[in-house]
Amino acid sequence: MCPRHPNGTGRCESSSVRPEGTGGDPGGGSIVNVASIAGLHGVADRAAYNTGKHGLIGLTRTLAAEWGGRGVRVNAVCPGWVKTEMDAEDQASGGYPDADIVERVPMARFAAPGDIAQAVAFLADPARSGFVNGVAMPVDGGWTADASWNSLRLRKR
Numbered sequence: 001m002c003p004r005h006p007n008g009t010g011r012c013e014s015s016s017v018r019p020e021g022t023g024g025d026p027g028g029g030s031i032v033n034v035a036s037i038a039g040l041h042g043v044a045d046r047a048a049y050n051t052g053k054h055g056l057i058g059l060t061r062t063l064a065a066e067w068g069g070r071g072v073r074v075n076a077v078c079p080g081w082v083k084t085e086m087d088a089e090d091q092a093s094g095g096y097p098d099a100d101i102v103e104r105v106p107m108a109r110f111a112a113p114g115d116i117a118q119a120v121a122f123l124a125d126p127a128r129s130g131f132v133n134g135v136a137m138p139v140d141g142g143w144t145a146d147a148s149w150n151s152l153r154l155r156k157r
Helices: 006-016 047-070 085-092 098-102 113-124 150-155
Strands: 029-034 072-079 136-139
Touching: 029 047, 029 113, 047 072, 047 136, 072 113, 113 136
Parallel strands: 029 072, 072 136
Antiparallel strands: none
8 A cells, every 4th residue: 555645655656666668568557546636626724635636646647757658557536525434534523514515516426435446447447548648537526527606506406
């Protein structure tokens, strides 16, 4: 398991993946980093988390550029809000109610861990995403696509 911080992740990736050869041989493979929509936008009161996720997306793109010619694809998934223990802790401390998230997401729900797993599986599979390299894929139910205000968004349901 690699650390969540981009410097630690970079060290882990650099030490565990040493692309050999040129032009795609004989190396190859796929790295899928788990970033966040907080790496695509800012989220108030989460400066350290946002910084780390922005850095991870930058690392993802840099390694995609450096290693792509050797057959190693590097991508990231950027989950939106997922119902996990971390979310339950944040809500228990008064961070936000479910409605704050559900009303903001066009698909009107939290992500499930399986939603994120399916995106990782897609990006890792060379048969389905063999020419995808250097992307930060939101898996957020449309959160990053929708710039609507709440009343407009809710009228569409």
